[in-house]
Amino acid sequence: MNAPSFRNWKSVQDEVLRRIHAREWKPGELIPNEADLAEEFGCARSTVNRALRSLAESGLLDRRRKAGTRVAAQPVAKATLDIAVIRHEVEGRGSKYGYQLLTRELTVPPARVCGAMQTPASDALLHVRALHLADDAPYAVEDRWINIGVVPQAHDEDFATISANEWLLKYAPYTHGEIAFSAVQVAEDDADILGVAPQSAVFAIDRLTWDKDASVTKVRLLFTPGYQLRTSL
Template sequence: MTKLQFRKWQSVQDEVLRRIHAREWKPGQLIPNEADLASDFGCARVTVNRALREIAEKGLLDRRRKAGTRVVLQPVAKATLDISVIRMDVEARGQRYDHQLIQRDISKPPATVSGAMRTSASAQLLQLKALHLADMLPYAFEDRWINTNIVPEATAETFTDISSNEWLLKHASYTHGDITFSAVNANKDQAEALGCITGAALFVMDRITWNGDFAVTKVRIFFAQGHRMQTVL
């Protein structure tokens, strides 16, 4: 009905994906070069290039100059995770978001933290512990360290009205981050904060955010029991 958007490169991409999925082009097989495909599809070579490039970025094709383009034997699936502010996650579920500041200290972090953040062993950092709530029930427990050398304004902020995550997005910029997901058994403090039994399996996200070579913040988030993180291939 509605023709909507003549994205020729996308129809080329769809057709190529169809041929791969239908095994018309088998794993390991060389496919025609860009110029031939362009005349087959009746479009410019650049259009074919864009279609194939995106498929190669997804990991389904292996492209090499002179050698041509092949269907990969064992595709490495690329799943994309959207890591947003926790408030957004909660509100996207149609729930009411609240947060409680549990602790706020300036102190010398344990060696594991200063090591991971590459701060000097004697440096004082700002530590925050907070609870995120969805519909008044515990959603996640957060343990964060902020590098006040990089973000000195943080020492003047109470973090009672705004979560540290959102405050940092407004006041600090970053260039990249490292994320790790794991599972841990809840200790007494975490169990108490999240309202579960000690030893319950918790889904954990660790994140260190960098601005160039300097760590801006390190945060460990313990999600309430039963939390799931979903994505698609």
């Protein structure tokens, strides 16, 4: 009671989360009301309210105006992934980063690309392919399309020494995006570049980013076998 650690809503949230995870408060169960919790935690009722609202937003609590607050019957766990620039990811693992530009050309993309990017079918986009290395070994191959209508400065960048992955972070605006993770069987040309057998299972990250209504860039990253994306729960 009156523990200083419960003075702010984050610490109240942590304690509520602990009780849910420890199954002290079980899925579907009614939890004490805000006034009782405020008394127990020795904090303001508004602090408890802030913590419970936040947990309700993330789907762990189910709040009904008159029926009170219950632990969600089917709580959804959230995992947060850091999507870093590849150079920093490699350096963060203690490896030496390397980069090789493979191709860079202004060209009209295939239908699946201009379809996803919602660019006119006849518009040329900048197509950049590059290899990222860790300790001189292939780490990931990047296949990227850049909408030069939105990022005209890309015209003047040859991507010979800086990857589009890193350059865009500095110069391209974006408002939102989509990311997808999957496993793919690598085609022969990418297999050659990655130095693995064709049809090897590789981890793929597909990303499409937007600046309001206009697509900025679409990229597929294929990682050498053994790559894992990890986080804590």
